[in-house]
Amino acid sequence: MDFDLTDEQNLLKETVDRLVADNYGTLEQITAHRAAPGGFREEGWQRLAELGLLGLPFSEADGGFNGGPVETQIVMEALGRGLAPEPYLPTVLLGGGVLRRAGTDAQRQSIIPGIIDGTLRLAFAHTEPRARYDLHDVATQAVRQPDGSYRLDGHKSVVLSADTARWFVVSARTAGARRDEEGISLFLVPADAPGLSVEAYPTHDGGRAGNVFLAGVTVPADALIGERDAGLAVIEWVNGVAIAAVAAEAVGIMEALQALTVDYLKTRRQFGATIGSFQALQHQTVDILIATEQARSMSYFAAMMLDEPDAGARSLALSSAKVQINRSARLVGQKAVQLHGGIGMTMEYLGAHYFRRLALLETQFGDTTHHLRRVAQSEGLVQAG
Template sequence: MDLSYGEDHTLLSESIARFIQNDYDFETRSRIAASDLGFDPTVWQQFADLGWLAIPFSEDEGGLGADPVSVMILMEQFGRGLVLEPYVPSILLGGRLIASMGGAEQRSRYLGDLIEGKIQLAFGHGEPGGRYALAHVATRAEGGAGGFTLSGHKAVVHNAEAADFIIVSARGSGEVRAQDGISLFVVPRETPGLTVRPYRTVDGFRAAELVLKGAQVGEDALLGEEGGAYPAIEAVTDRAVAAVCSEAVGVMDLLRETTLEYLKTRQQFGRPLGAFQVLQHRAVDMLIACEEARSLALMATLSLDKSAPERRRAVSAAKAHMGNSGRKVGQEAVQLHGGMGVTDELKVGHYFKRLTMIDTFFGDAAHHLDRFAGDA
């Protein structure tokens, strides 16, 4: 067992940190958030050129080794920079679904372009009323001559508007919450019968509601076996959940550091806030929350290639803890900044909002606590 970074990981981490520092400061981020697209295609191309888009893929898939620790490192730095570019929906969800479910022809059709930065993907899965139940798919897929007809409503699909292709889950058979019967389809965004209603999210990202009304896709749109997508969906979303736990660690760290700096500099009653014991202890509680969240994000990352029950348990432990520790650190960062903490001007509030929305990503603390306990 070795839980400290090797030299290679340290180099990777420093490299990404340097990019954030030099090319992605908070002003840049704010400008990108206000743009029409909501992310910067030039930055995305830079990610591609630097090989970052290739990190989660194996060499066979045209990638760089699919090392979960490297993804963890990348996401942690993205968290520190509050990076808006759609790495999670496009690469970790869309890309990984095609890589793990698609046939050779599908993989070569999409993955090369994805890794080169030429196309964007999204994953349309969650539905209104489904809450966080991963098998809740009411969207229907009717097989017919030469393809499938899709009908349903997909909720809060990140990166849907920018995506060239959206991976959509739909059911050919079974009850709404049954694991069997779910299939995945690669749906071009311009497909007739697919309506995309885009919006901004509270944390500055872009998402959309998808309405499918008799949207037609060809047979070659089906990923993997018909009706058998659930295990892959669960495995891919678990990897993505572990990754956003690492993103959350970066967000939390930055909030904690910023708050600590404020405690040392802000003077009230003739001394720095940090001289007050009640605030010192709260700063220590924040540190403990960050350290524990980091420990569990690491445990989850290193458990991704274990058996499915071990993987589920580890990922849900990390996500459940992250939901609670993230809320605590986010709220404390705002509180300890006083009135400034609730302003749009200060970056603290933006980090707090990201942290808060990460809790809703594929299951909040309550959902994952339940799943950890063995019942979800």
């Protein structure tokens, strides 16, 4: 199997790497971006649009560039290395992914061009307070009215970049009980809809999220995305896209943290020598390298399996990848902090920000225990010890 990038993919990688190096190369630059309203600078978002990155995964028919999972992986790795705060994941891959997978022609034509040119942002409002990582646990109700419209009532939690979204993709139950797999539908809801409110807050890693409350929000019949009562398959697919994306982002962060740690070991002196000359610490850096490369391999695996038509095989592969990504993230983060000593935990040092982001990614879209359970239930080969 050929793992080399094509000429076009190499050009994409060079472009995104240069963008990240120029705009997110220092902690001061990253902090300045995060301090802007909404947690990112508008000019940074427009830069992504000008380079075509916001249109990368969309089809040419929708005005995009028809990029695949590998192209998304390249972008997410680079954004991870720079801790770029722009809402690429919630807008392009989550909300935009639902529209790519199940949106009607009219929905795609009205929303996707705005995503591509950077004038419109989405958020995927699916997770609920009691659901944990169970994608089928949906209590939000969507009741059909006599005129064909739907009335939405419920509460969504940890909605990424909720305070900067102009549209929400909302999951709601149109039939069945709270934990039934059937009866879940998806709706396109404007952020300014009467009855919709957002309670925004900063996340542990410096990002933004929010609670979304729906109290008698009415949307027309054409707000329904895909087939009624059959939204779970779309949710599972876009959740897989997100897992592959954060896997690539985590690899980018691990690479950057590894380089930062090695550079620190080469400059910090103790007992008249650089601490990088101590064999015990060299062994620790090798552990970091091995864990990073293991994560990279599983990131490639996750990207390749996104196009797998068998939903069961695709789910098993992505859960297996997430297990290794989580394990590597914890090992790399903890060892990097240990090798840095006290400075590794100070927020005035870039390494601490990488560590925080890795810690959050370890729980995002399923923690290790959750995905190990899924692998075990699928009679997979990943060992739990």
